[in-house]
Amino acid sequence: MKSLRLALLGCGTVGSEVVRLLHEQASDLTARIGAPVELAGIAVRRSGRDRGDLPVDPALFTTDALGLVKRDDVDVVVEVVGGIEPARTWLVEALKRGKSVVTANKALLAEDGGTLHDAATEGGADLYYEASVAGAIPLLRPLRESLHGDRITRVTGIVNGTTNFILSAMDATGAGFTEALEEATALGYAEADPTADVEGFDAAAKAAILASLAFHSRVSAADVYREGITEVTAADVASAKEMGCTIKLLCIASQIAGSVSVRVHPAMIPRSHPLASVGDAFNAVFVEAEAAGQLMFYGRGAGGAPTASAVLGDIVAVGRNRLAGVRAASESAYADLPIRPMGEAVTRYHISLDVADRAGVLAAVAGVFAKHDVSIATVRQSGRGDEAVLVIVTHGAPDAALAATVRELQALDVVRAIASVLRVEGAV
């Protein structure tokens, strides 16, 4: 029986778990694929590092990733390095040569997935990337395949574990963002430079991948409206609690009137929403489809072992395909829907205003909403004197109209300060 020969690019947290699982589950993998899996080589940045604990021949390590990818005895290239270059060069080279690719590289897929898909088509190779979104949660295959007989209308997800840990901590303890970030860093949930997570770049990349699959269109990270969680305050969290809500960093992709709206931003959701109880560093994705109704997928979104589980599942799939001499369905982008600008997305705002305590304040404020054609759902006034606060939740309106309303409220002389502005998702 001819074996399936893998080139592994990267041997960090995820890569070493892949090596361990390939070793531990060798006989199960052979039975499931129909052929044994063999490591042809492992590309690493520095060759000198001690990897004595890994169950592999040290001679397999190389610093020449491109050379490894080009070798004739490599059937499948597994990439767990991340980043745009040199990963793109390696994967394009592999795909064009007809080698199947399994990758966890969300940044590359979101930035330039088209180039990879085109190379896969050119080489007649498989391109699998289950591990790129929501770690171990089997999510892309269901979107790619199981729901193909249905029409997905909306995907709402918590796809970044670091920010979910931070927001969960803020919700549980009343801590501010900085304090919660420090805790996340101390516990290893946040990286030394947390920018990609807390500013929403990581979630935006995943949102682009999800939107592409759900709506059969090419959506890139640049198409995603993005706001991070660095400006979420303890006061915002307290406001949300008063409304029976919690704050989550959501990625939301929806199909509206023949266009795709994709956005990542913090939002208040009611505690009764299935996503509200997704705590700590867990991920979950809520899918709404015309016939299927509401679905939710929940699990660990990151970490070496969960991500490696998704990579191994893809290795089994591409291995079987190679053995059968077939290629999986390629990219489905036939719908080719345009991107809807954020200003046209319909959202709802929760706005807390510090206001002057005198007659006519509500009339003045309401007038601004009316001028921008924004309908108010609820108003709550509390406090007196210097403590007078007005809390307004709107009905759905174009985001641009809501933003313009907030700008104009700021200039209103009865408004001392805008204490908090948050979007609201789900029935509050």
Added chain:
Amino acid sequence: MKSLRLALLGCGTVGSEVVRLLHEQASDLTARIGAPVELAGIAVRRSGRDRGDLPVDPALFTTDALGLVKRDDVDVVVEVVGGIEPARTWLVEALKRGKSVVTANKALLAEDGGTLHDAATEGGADLYYEASVAGAIPLLRPLRESLHGDRITRVTGIVNGTTNFILSAMDATGAGFTEALEEATALGYAEADPTADVEGFDAAAKAAILASLAFHSRVSAADVYREGITEVTAADVASAKEMGCTIKLLCIASQIAGSVSVRVHPAMIPRSHPLASVGDAFNAVFVEAEAAGQLMFYGRGAGGAPTASAVLGDIVAVGRNRLAGVRAASESAYADLPIRPMGEAVTRYHISLDVADRAGVLAAVAGVFAKHDVSIATVRQSGRGDEAVLVIVTHGAPDAALAATVRELQALDVVRAIASVLRVEGAV
């Protein structure tokens, strides 16, 4: 472009939704499969019935299902009739002739899936059955494919909507079983004869299918230990509440020491467990795998449209395979694990005893547990006189030892009555 020709067997709730979706999403399906889908015929029990609202040519209806299956111009057979015969005869005939089969028939798969899989292998045909378990939730494909690089250790599911509705109602209102069943019947959640649901037969069939996929072994409905919910009382639900728990009908499949344990029974689970918040007629399946950790899949488990969504997803998959001239991976039963008897399954019990209010009662009761080597986790005594109650939660022990303990407690003279015995799952 040659079209994909379907024979639809059955045109009830699910079948008519399949017809509707095929019509409404015709152009999307063509793009996703790569060929148009065409109905070659629809087999129904009675031909006279008015189906004027369905967007199909009335000439397609036939009462000769077997004749339809045998027709040379049929590529794919979609069965949504249910039951063992004549469905088995039709599907075996189709598969042996090399026609792909998409079925929602859990009873047949659980009773005699082996015969179908063997026929599929003989005919070189695809056998897909996503709709047979948990309706619209993409569950079987993830188990079959996404988690193939991992080792699943346990699957815990709420897979019957009727019983979940009844137990949720009992939990919410304090109603007894009979009253909650009446409400479920009135609302259309329970059938006129609810036996298959409330006695756990439906859940047991699904448990067999899940266990087969998760553990790569042939598991049939007869291998599943089964208890329904007819004996769950309002007092049990109240007891569970006092413990911070709720009662759910669970299907539990686990791999223990080289064997498979599969059971369906009501159990107390803590309210903090992700399955506890699955309300109404929703389904959810909680999967634990070595590398992936904990995963959960949630959605609508029944109903015409959700089930039809799963059927359509399978139609797209088999359609693509036919166009590519390939067959999906066949049944994976290589592990061939034996079934572990229920008596050897490790479970935990929650036992409420009405006891005599006198010294020495606890010693006598504890002695019975010790005799059977069952370790007690917590004991709570409440009430005095005729109201004296002893509530005991055990640690994990073989189910047979727990059952023997309960039998012996019954005979103890300090025990006036056993008020409630329930298994407990999850950390209480």
